[in-house]
Amino acid sequence: MSHHAETTDETLLEVHEVQAHSSEASHGEGHGSSSPVDGAMFFWFLVIFITATVILKKKAFTPILEKLDEREKEIEQSLENADRLEKEMAELESTVQAKKDEADAEAREILDSGREAAREAAKVIESKARDDAAILRENAERDISTAQGKAEAALREHSAAAAVDLAMKLLNRELDSKGKKELADQLIAEM
């Protein structure tokens, strides 16, 4: 920008001459003033600018600035709310985490006690099963021995009967003769 700012007095003088010349050409008369500032232009633009500024201040800038302030406050409030919510969220998260940890510990405890109870129950069931099995075994052994006794008795009975039968057959063969037969019949009758 410095090359612009370094505009020499010569240039300014030239501009003034150009503008004065132009003014003379358009109005047919000069300003008759040595000032480089066009007085009429200064006045007209000052009126235009101040009028516009007053209108803009009332109709545009003040409402816009108020709205900007309002929005700034809203944004600040929203940010504060967001911060607060973030903190609350963090607190909630830590509470949730604590509850979760608590629940985990409780669940672990329940599981452990459940396992212990299951182990106890299993032991009880096992010992009961063992007892039951022992009883059943005893009963079975008793039944077996009873059945064995009965079988032995039956066997003895059958053996005795077979022996008697055999003896009868032998006797019958020995007692072919009349005298022997009579004796045998008599003995049988006596029995």
Place this chain on the structure above:
Amino acid sequence: MSAKHEQFLPMSETVDPIAEKTEAVTQWITHHVSDGASWTLANVHLDFADANLPEGFKLSGLMGLLGVALVCFLYIRVYNLNARVPRGWTNLLESMVSFVRNEISIPYLGAADGREYAWIFISQFTVILTLNLLGLIPIFSTATASLGVTAALAFTTFLAMTVLPMQRYGVGGFFKNFIPHGVPVPVLFLLVPIEIAGLFIKAIVLAIRLFANMFAGHIVLFAMIGIAVIYGAPAFPAIGLALFVFFLELLVAFLQAYIFTMLSAIFVGQMLHPEH
């Protein structure tokens, strides 16, 4: 006249096409940078005298009026005050308001004054920027390349520099602020007039800086195009240079609007807070 010069005299009497073109280009540049009382738009020629425009009202005035009207139209009609989320033009216009208030007015005037008087600087910034940019459109002219217009703008800063402190400190207090604390009395005889003169110089410098920058930019731009016109094809790179200067002018348009507004805020801030 020397014999050597006389030898070349007949040559200078012949028609030199380069000199002719240079003369034509000079006239063209003079016409474009001069503040006339007429405006030519393609085939339409508007003569201010025929249009019953006020005496002394020239092209820069018309451009100033157009620029100011455009700013009013944009901020009053185009800007949507009810938009919850600003978009498009509303966003652009609002960002300028916000920029001037937050980056210029508040830093140099303080939070309270910066908010209260932001409208002065917003108005200056938007109007100067619009006038600068309007001047870059070929059919328009740069109002800020007229010293009358920039002086009027600087005068508004001068008004703010004097009226606002007078409202706050009173007329006596205003002049009391020119007396620095702890300075020996004899020095004051030298210092106070300098301080008072500084008040005017600041405003004058504001006007000259903006005018000179915008005017010089246009002269350079037209000169580049003029070189291409005078020398033809060999000077074709000058068109590229002119294009470069045009983009530079675009930057200057924003920069000068910013500098003018920033300096205004600094000067007003100095007057409102003399203790700083």
